[in-house]
Amino acid sequence: MEQLTWALPGGAQSAVLSAEPDGALAGEVWLERLAERLGCPLRILDPLGRVFWGGWVEQITWQSGNLEVSATLAGMSNRVVCRYPLEQVTAGEWGRWAAGEWQQDDASVRRYGRKESLITLPMPDARLAEQTALAHITGSRSQPRWHTRHCPDHHPGVRMRITARGWWQRLDWICDQEPRGLLAHLGGGKTRQVLGRESSAIKLAQSFRVEQGFSAGQLWLRAAAVGSPQDGLRCSVCADDNGRPGALLAESTLPAWAFSGGFRWLLWELDAPCSLAADTHYWLVLERAGALDGQHYFVLESDDGPGYALGELRRWNAAEWLLQAEDLRFCLPAMQQTSELIAGLPPIEFLQGVRVWQSSGVWQPQWRTLKKTLRQTLETWLALGTQAGSQLSAVVDGQRIVQVFSLPHTPQVDLQISQTEQLPFIPEELLGGSLAIPFPQLHNLCRVESLRYTPQQGLRLQTNL
Template sequence: MFRATLEGMANRVAVRWADENPQMEETGQAYQHQTAWLDDLPSQRAFGVKEMIFSLGEASQAEAEAACYTHLMTRRLPQVQALPGERVGRPCAVLDLRGWFDTLRWRFWSEPRGYTGNIQSGGREASFGHSLAVQRVAQSFSSGLAGGWELSEVWVKLWKVGAPSDQVVVSLCADQNGLPGTVLASVSLSTGEIASEPGWVKVFFPEALMLTGGTMYWVVLARSGGISATQYFGVRREEDARIPSGAFKVFNGTTWVNEVAPGHLVMGVLGRQESTEQLAAVAGAAGGGQFLRGVRIRQASGVKAHLFRAGKWNALEEVCRLLQMGTAGGERLLARVNPERVLVVEKRPGPEQPTLRILPGGEVVHLNGRRLLPGENPAGRWAVLDHLVRMEGKVGAPEVVYLTRAEWRDNGVRVSWE
């Protein structure tokens, strides 16, 4: 007897590997790389695109690329396995089926928008507000060419030297001829929010700020008080150019100038987008929804989540992550694929009007006692637990439960609930 499965098949593969990176000396961590995706087009035309990422550990790029090709050649077709000891009296086939929703796991999801920076860098110490020559510091960055996004927060590695009594003012500025221009938003940080050792400080701007695609902006750090050679503030600078298209400047009281040694401020700029808007993209045709015919959002979440995704998780994992955030009102969100093969996202119905009943023997029936027909799916509906027994009047199961899973076996249906 043989078993053929798509479970281990992959017709688009990549391999991740690590090597020793001198720039990570402070943490002792290896820097991770990933090969380019390798495709088998005939298999993709026959079965759809099914991606898989393998890990090789410490290796060279050539070794990783060789492993990538080997994985593709051995996994590009459905995996056939012999099942020893299984005998059947006549030819037969057993189908183990999964729904369209499960095919979201076939593709990985990456979103380049919503992040720019070099937060993985260690950098070297630099100061501002300690001399007239370095009164402020500024770092430019590009929002990228993939379209605009809403600013979520700015991360800066910052600390105080001595005991300054003034504040650090963090501003987002427009670009004006390659220099910081109009202030778009600013936040003041008290010295109580800044440690005496280098540490990450997360800055939220009160206004909702949309960054236009392909546009340069500046993050400017200044102190609110006067110059002091003993009471000032420090930042980290990465001597390599690690922020694409960016530049680092210092303000000397008259104009913005370059420092003698080139480098970039160690920082990160993150964006956000409503979770259900992201979900529509993740499950869309350009994401994991290659077999779906669309995505319909019936209930916008009102919850904004980080936008940038590095491609480490598949589309199904990303969709589940976004669903778990629920709505701004604390309500659960559900996703289902309807008969038209459209993914529908909606708010979970309330328990006020249950439509099913679970009998003491575990059978699921309608409220009027009618048995479920073979094609009726009880999952995603509320049910009354019939003849509920409470232990000593203290703790017991709820009288109405939400059915999350249904399994048909031995001419019956078994359900799980929460």
């Protein structure tokens, strides 16, 4: 064993092991055995038989004399999708990309598990996207990469080195995407609604229907300012009252300086998420925060007609709500706490589940475009921490369960010193926290303040005694 490392988030991070196998076996035999070990689980056990380090084999290197041959899963992908931009460039992140069908090498997926990859085209071409993904799979990139090189250091016998990664790193094998959780009307853009210039347009109200209940925390609309308004634009979520805006449920005001730069998607963020019930109509009501001004006002972008079938647009003229022959462009993503998003992830084939020990109180959209790996998404959520200000982290334990917790981590793990004075421990349980150890000569627990292990010096503990 040359090296074992652990890190947060994730736990087991990397391992390097080397051996000198039976030199009587021919080099061809070892070369055949290399690929058979790639992707396989690797466990290193402590003296009690518990998983001390757990992960999977990423690379195996064989050296004889000055010749080195290696096989690796790095750079391989056996399930590929290609995305391309849509011509509707004003649809925002929610309508910017389309993707072709997933293409996969079935034999490689069965052998190594699915290792996904996303290819991005710069031009809107659906046919080229399909061809690009298929070409990747039918080529050699769905198989392990082999490398041969001449080593300056001569090794007299045969040496084999295994490089392994932790299960957290394997989350990079999965492309993250969640198409659910989006209530939006994105089309159009050629027509506009003036707001706050004169008494004929004091307010605008766009109704929408919620088919599945969700929590709304972000209100997106395409808008701009004319002149230099000094107030802002208020966006409210209201209940429906016989086809007209009713009781106020939540509101947010966007200051005028946020409207600089012409028409673009702007965000009104609610202080607290607003719960919207299923099979119910609601309204987005917009009005300026200050007085009417004929020179400085706001403009909302709409579609080219009444294109949203589940709602309507009305304008308030100080006397009545007048029906408009178009609809506003809007987007309401469903919001969830990051702890709920993590706990609600679909099953992952190489993990046994997820356990979240604390609600985060931090809300993020459920909908996610095809862009990041699952590991990148999880680390983004963890980095947001909790509403109370503490940091969130996670480890994959010896049973391959993702444990999500806040820092500092204080697990109650009891360790007993054996007769040989060896101290067995599981690093994932120590990361981010302290540890209580019962010494035979003490009746109370002592607290370990720090722990350091090296092959040369062994295990060193610093306690609060």
